[in-house]
Amino acid sequence: MSTALKKQAYPILILLLAMWLVRIVDAVIPIDFNQFGLLPRTLRGLVGIGLMPFLHASFGHLIANTIPLAILLGLTIASRHRAWPIIVAIVIGNGVLLWLLGRSANHIGASGLVFGLIAYLITVGVREKHPISITIALLVGILFGGALLTGILPRWSSVISWDGHLFGALSGLIVGITTSRSR
Template structure:
């Protein structure tokens, strides 16, 4: 593995490790850290904009986010020169939209970022029409296209944050349009 590729992989590993450490700490300490999730339209819920991606209800929930997040972050970092500002923009945009318009629930997990990266990578591939970005878009579409389409559908009375998925996808689309050139 080249030095440059290693440097690009470290932040991904650190982010994923932080998510796992938070889950382990949440089990060990007597305080439920998930109370710091995003609660729409509440002052307390504002902290969840930044904390939500690190909080997970179970190890199953964490694994369900870790695997696609590792793949999508790897593809984003490998294919984009300024990947981390894109990731931050999707995280913040998703959190703000969810805080403003999300249903009244405690939203936790990194799936908003997952859906944002799916939409971002597909959008960039469609707009740029470069071989590498098209290949990434096709790969992401094949791996996660069905998840994208079904994950944003409203599920009333569900513990799954479909609205977080939807706003993540919207943010990925917006960031993809804002950071790519249509050819």
């Protein structure tokens, strides 16, 4: 692994460790950190735009986000020259869309970023038609395409933030279109 790639990989470990540290502290200290989640169209909910990816309802929820997030972040930093501004744009785009248009619920978790990275990597592969981008898009489609299609479907009685998934995917699509060249 090149030195430049290692430099970009360290923030992945820091991000994942921060998510785990927040969950561990939340489990040990009787403070519900999830109260800082994203609440659409509320002033208090604005802080959730940045905090939502770090907040998880349980260790199972965190594990379900950690594994795909590690894979997708790794693919993103390995294939994009300036990956972190792209990742931040997806987080902010997802949060803003969810805050503006999401259903009235407390949205927590990193799955919006997961869905955003899935859509981003597929979009870039389709648009650029570069062998590496196409290979990554195919790999992501095979690994996560089913989750993408089923995860954005409305589930009105579910505690799962399907709208967070949808707006994450939409953010990834938009960032993919605006940061890649169509060939």
